[in-house]
Amino acid sequence: MTSNADSSIKDHLVEISGAAFLPAKLLIKVGDSVTWINKDIVPHTATAVDGSWDTGFIGSGEERRVVFDGEKGSAYICTYHPSMTAVLEFD
Amino acid sequence: MTSKLNLAAVVLIAITTGCAAIAKTPAELNDLELAHVAYTADVIDIRYAHLALAISENPAIHEFANSMVRDHTAVNEQALALLEKLGAQPVDNFLSQSLTTNSEGIIDSLSQLRGADFDKAYAANEWEYHKAVNDLMENAFIPNIENPEVKSLFEAGLVIFKAHEQHAEMMVKAVQ
Numbered sequence: 001m002t003s004n005a006d007s008s009i010k011d012h013l014v015e016i017s018g019a020a021f022l023p024a025k026l027l028i029k030v031g032d033s034v035t036w037i038n039k040d041i042v043p044h045t046a047t048a049v050d051g052s053w054d055t056g057f058i059g060s061g062e063e064r065r066v067v068f069d070g071e072k073g074s075a076y077i078c079t080y081h082p083s084m085t086a087v088l089e090f091d
Numbered sequence: 092m093t094s095k096l097n098l099a100a101v102v103l104i105a106i107t108t109g110c111a112a113i114a115k116t117p118a119e120l121n122d123l124e125l126a127h128v129a130y131t132a133d134v135i136d137i138r139y140a141h142l143a144l145a146i147s148e149n150p151a152i153h154e155f156a157n158s159m160v161r162d163h164t165a166v167n168e169q170a171l172a173l174l175e176k177l178g179a180q181p182v183d184n185f186l187s188q189s190l191t192t193n194s195e196g197i198i199d200s201l202s203q204l205r206g207a208d209f210d211k212a213y214a215a216n217e218w219e220y221h222k223a224v225n226d227l228m229e230n231a232f233i234p235n236i237e238n239p240e241v242k243s244l245f246e247a248g249l250v251i252f253k254a255h256e257q258h259a260e261m262m263v264k265a266v267q
Contacts, residue, residue: 019251040251041251081257082261083258083261
């Protein structure tokens with residue numbers, strides 16, 4: 001592990017609010033992580049459509065983080081509310 | 092069958108028949124009456140969901156029903172917490188009573204069905220139910236709520252219930 005490698009890695013935030021992922025499209029790099037923060041009054045998930053990653057249950061007021069150590073499925077949904085869709089784009 | 096069991100029609104009947112003597116429309120209900128209606132509507136959808144979980148063998152129906160139980164329970168817990176904070180109690184009213192009476196007929200009808208017939212009827216009813224309740228919330232309830240915290244909770248709930256409406260529409264198409 002080098003300091004250069006560490007400095008290039010980012011933790012991105014996605015807010016879940018109003019039954020939507022904000023931002024709905026996020027550009028990330030391999031090695032980055034994404035934290036989803038649920039600001040709605042009901043639970044949600046962020047789940048890859050191809051099943052390659054999943055935050056699992058995110059209760060109201062809770063957050064979950066996923067590290068993307070390789071390119072994985074980019075389209076994702078909330079499995080509880082499938083009309084909620086978003087995309088991770090790998091740079 | 093159940094697609095004809097439109098909540099809007101029930102509300103209209105309640106207003107234009109026996110309940111007319113009370114001289115109230117949904118838009119005239121006060122905050123505590125609206126809280127009772129919302130709580131009742133949540134409980135009704137949870138009952139529909141439990142029926143679906145008991146009868147349906149379709150995994151997509153189960154996923155939807157579990158979401159209804161999860162979300163409407165969460166919303167009701169927050170509503171009760173808010174009422175407790177405000178030191179208030181929800182007030183029963185004509186609309187809560189009409190919704191409950193209507194739901195009992197729907198549950199009786201749905202209970203007679205099995206297999207794909209049940210799945211189609213349950214999905215159709217969920218779509219109609221959410222469309223009707225969401226329309227009431229958006230156009231009759233929220234504009235007339237006085238307490239800002241109650242209004243905020245209704246607004247937050249409406250966003251989620253609109254997602255339910257979209258999910259129900261997807262389910263209706265999936266079980267055709």
